Amino acid sequence: MNSARTQAGSRSSIQQWAAVSRPARPIVRELLINGPQTRTSLAKTLGLSTGSLTRLTKPLVQSGLLVERDIVHDPVNGRPTRPLDIVAEDFHFLGIKLTSTHVYAVVTDLRARVVAEAAEPIGDRQPESVIAQARNMMTRLSREGAEPVAAGFALGGHPQAPGETAAAEVFDAPFLDWWGIPLQPLLDDRMGIPCVVSNDVSALAHSQHWFGAARGLSDFALVTAGAGIGYSLFIRDHMVTATESNLREFSHHILDPGGPMCAEGHRGCVASYLSTHSILASAAHGLRRQVSIEEITRMAREGDAVCLQVTRQAGWALGAVIATVVNITMVKTVVVAGESVEVARTGKRHIERGMGHRRHRDYRSIDIPMLSADFTEWARGGAVAAIRTFVAGTS
Numbered sequence: 355m356n357s358a359r360t361q362a363g364s365r366s367s368i369q370q371w372a373a374v375s376r377p378a379r380p381i382v383r384e385l386l387i388n389g390p391q392t393r394t395s396l397a398k399t400l401g402l403s404t405g406s407l408t409r410l411t412k413p414l415v416q417s418g419l420l421v422e423r424d425i426v427h428d429p430v431n432g433r434p435t436r437p438l439d440i441v442a443e444d445f446h447f448l449g450i451k452l453t454s455t456h457v458y459a460v461v462t463d464l465r466a467r468v469v470a471e472a473a474e475p476i477g478d479r480q481p482e483s484v485i486a487q488a489r490n491m492m493t494r495l496s497r498e499g500a501e502p503v504a505a506g507f508a509l510g511g512h513p514q515a516p517g518e519t520a521a522a523e524v525f526d527a528p529f530l531d532w533w534g535i536p537l538q539p540l541l542d543d544r545m546g547i548p549c550v551v552s553n554d555v556s557a558l559a560h561s562q563h564w565f566g567a568a569r570g571l572s573d574f575a576l577v578t579a580g581a582g583i584g585y586s587l588f589i590r591d592h593m594v595t596a597t598e599s600n601l602r603e604f605s606h607h608i609l610d611p612g613g614p615m616c617a618e619g620h621r622g623c624v625a626s627y628l629s630t631h632s633i634l635a636s637a638a639h640g641l642r643r644q645v646s647i648e649e650i651t652r653m654a655r656e657g658d659a660v661c662l663q664v665t666r667q668a669g670w671a672l673g674a675v676i677a678t679v680v681n682i683t684m685v686k687t688v689v690v691a692g693e694s695v696e697v698a699r700t701g702k703r704h705i706e707r708g709m710g711h712r713r714h715r716d717y718r719s720i721d722i723p724m725l726s727a728d729f730t731e732w733a734r735g736g737a738v739a740a741i742r743t744f745v746a747g748t749s
């Protein structure tokens with residue numbers, strides 16, 4: 355398959371991708387997401403003439419950004435042809451996910467396949483120190499042979515100005531107690547490669563859309579439950595814009611007015627059932643001692659009455675949220691992620707019970723891909739934000 359690999363030339367800098375013409379970008383996106391394709395098939399998918407497609411791709415093939423793979427018979431007209439492709443292994447991207455306590459780092463190739471990863475507790479919470487720590491992790495991961503050309507930082511927070519990525523001057527990240535931080539200029543100054551800052555839930559949703567559980571789907575929702583509750587909705591391949599205020603309403607949507615209490619005093623809101631804090635508090639209340647999420651899931655499996663009740667409650671709430679989202683948005687897939695999900699998953703049959711309480715028919719046909727509870731996928735979301743911004747020209 356790599357017979358044309360030599361055309362790719364040496365490892366190129368990210369600037370080559372920045373120089374790709376705007377009309378050629380949909381071709382790059384199509385190849386990135388869906389893999390090698392013949393010119394005829396690409397032209398058909400993108401609504402271009404084969405002449406236009408050849409003209410647009412010629413400079414990209416000449417510069418080595420695109421390559422021609424081995425001859426195949428064109429599925430459209432049966433003629434022998436060489437499919438176009440990108441050389442995913444030629445470029446690497448750093449993805450960073452920051453939580454209140456840890457830095458999670460991955461290095462991926464151009465198709466977001468993880469080639470190296472690391473995690474460390476945050477030393478000093480000052481933004482400059484955290485960035486220095488991320489840069490050190492990048493240096494160590496680069497020694498494994500994959501030097502990133504760009505980076506994406508994904509964290510729970512948002513730019514003070516509206517918008518999802520990069521452009522805003524200052525960033526608030528409540529979990530890190532960062533307020534009004536000029537994160538983008540700091541990253542540009544300290545990381546030594548082009549960087550983009552993204553809200554972590556948005557970054558995760560985009561990465562699942564292109565390279566994950568929602569690949570190939572035009573419409574889907576993502577619900578995350580961890581330190582905070584996250585939500586993202588894709589309709590016709592576009593993320594529906596949501597303000598901080600919209601997302602706060604989602605977190606505190608009441609599922610059961612007789613339910614547990616959240617930090618804002620609501621009874622039975624989504625956060626009161628599914629935030630990590632609520633789950634830990636609920637278990638600690640019953641057990642009369644502090645426990646971890648891992649301990650809750652283990653003890654539930656062993657039949658502990660308190661932990662079983664905690665998983666039952668979380669499972670029901672997750673099911674109720676999923677069915678509510680599906681009822682209103684009419685999507686058929688809800689991707690779920692976050693560390694609390696592990697608890698809900700342990701009470702899996704209760705997820706169905708929660709769905710059944712909110713949706714009268716066909717709730718079993720709702721597809722619910724559950725991502726791993728660790729933070730690798732979130733860090734990968736950061737890398738995908740960099741790929742989207744610096745290669746695909748999308749943000």
Ligand SMILES: [Zn+2]
Binds near residue numbers: 616620621
């Ligand atoms: Zn609440």
